[in-house]
Amino acid sequence: MKKYNFQTVINVLDGVIPRNTCNIMRDDLIPFYFGGNKVRKAILFFEEVDAKKYDYIVTYGSSTSNHCRVIANLAAKKTIPCLIISPKEVSPESYNRQLVEMFGVKTVTCEISDVKSTIDNTIQKLRNDGYKPYFIPGGGHGILGTKAYFLVYEEIKRYEARHHTFFDYIFLASGTGTTQAGLICGKLVNKDENRKIVGISIARRNPRATEVIKKSILEYLKEVDSDLIEESLLCVDEYICGGYGVYDKKISDLIVDFYCKYGIPLDPIYTGKALWGMIDYCIVNQINSKNILFIHTGGTPLFFDFLQGRYERD
Ligand SMILES: *Cc1c(COP(=O)(O)O)cnc(C)c1O
Numbered sequence: 001m002k003k004y005n006f007q008t009v010i011n012v013l014d015g016v017i018p019r020n021t022c023n024i025m026r027d028d029l030i031p032f033y034f035g036g037n038k039v040r041k042a043i044l045f046f047e048e049v050d051a052k053k054y055d056y057i058v059t060y061g062s063s064t065s066n067h068c069r070v071i072a073n074l075a076a077k078k079t080i081p082c083l084i085i086s087p088k089e090v091s092p093e094s095y096n097r098q099l100v101e102m103f104g105v106k107t108v109t110c111e112i113s114d115v116k117s118t119i120d121n122t123i124q125k126l127r128n129d130g131y132k133p134y135f136i137p138g139g140g141h142g143i144l145g146t147k148a149y150f151l152v153y154e155e156i157k158r159y160e161a162r163h164h165t166f167f168d169y170i171f172l173a174s175g176t177g178t179t180q181a182g183l184i185c186g187k188l189v190n191k192d193e194n195r196k197i198v199g200i201s202i203a204r205r206n207p208r209a210t211e212v213i214k215k216s217i218l219e220y221l222k223e224v225d226s227d228l229i230e231e232s233l234l235c236v237d238e239y240i241c242g243g244y245g246v247y248d249k250k251i252s253d254l255i256v257d258f259y260c261k262y263g264i265p266l267d268p269i270y271t272g273k274a275l276w277g278m279i280d281y282c283i284v285n286q287i288n289s290k291n292i293l294f295i296h297t298g299g300t301p302l303f304f305d306f307l308q309g310r311y312e313r314d
Helices: 037-051 066-077 095-102 112-128 143-163 178-190 208-221 226-232 249-262 271-284 300-307
Strands: 010-012 021-026 056-060 082-087 106-110 133-136 169-174 196-201 234-236 291-296
Touching: 037 066, 037 133, 037 143, 056 066, 056 112, 066 082, 066 095, 066 300, 082 112, 095 300, 106 112, 112 133, 143 178, 143 208, 169 178, 169 271, 178 196, 178 208, 178 226, 196 208, 196 271, 208 226, 208 234, 249 271, 249 300, 271 291
Parallel strands: 021 291, 056 082, 056 133, 082 106, 169 196, 169 291, 196 234
Antiparallel strands: 010 021
């Protein structure tokens, strides 16, 4: 298996969270495809595509989806035809969509309620045409998506060993929840009871946000005690704003301030909400003198959409 060097860096960012040390894991700086968690997931999906000789990629996602952009990019690189199924949207303008078009990938739009049947019909049609299609679930969720961040947990452990440090908390944006599920699997396997992994839900309310993460953990670890999962599972739904892709002035101010001060781009859909959620969570819960790690899950093109004023404001 080809080994990738993701060159993820972890840096201390002074003054982000009052009375705590904040570190940031720059998964947005993976040196290809604009980085982000979707790159880590996609590489595992494409290993399976290669191993089992699939010859057509089908996936699902909105026009702002980093996942679709990365999948389309990898398909173009490997010259495997790719088709993206997207829901009909009000504001489909985005750099991710433009990139998808640049890769020459076909998109099919349908009503949200018809997504499942559209996917099934598309795959059936490709099979009838003699292809061996590979379907990648939206956002790259599924066992391989979970595995990608199970492996990241091991990377974090190695970083801690090398630097004689320990992160008491890990914060990240949670969408489909697979990224968080992978990290929690790592925590459970390593029995790191003293570490908390807090997902900031960017769209789903509880109990659903938490349930889907639990399902992903069970799918990956299979034999793990249900109570143990629940003890380790924390996904907060207080920072969703108006829903997926909707944000308010607090978040846009934070993105601008953060970029000015640290030179690190955030976006209003994922990482902006997650950073705001992390800061507020630590203040509200009076977390003090802890060593905290924020995982920057990527999405750089969305930062530029934000500058274009493309997203909804609450
Ligand atoms: C998709 C995405 C997430 C959410 O990851 P999940 O594994 O779906 O929870 C977070 N941040 C960015 C930038 C993303 O593109």
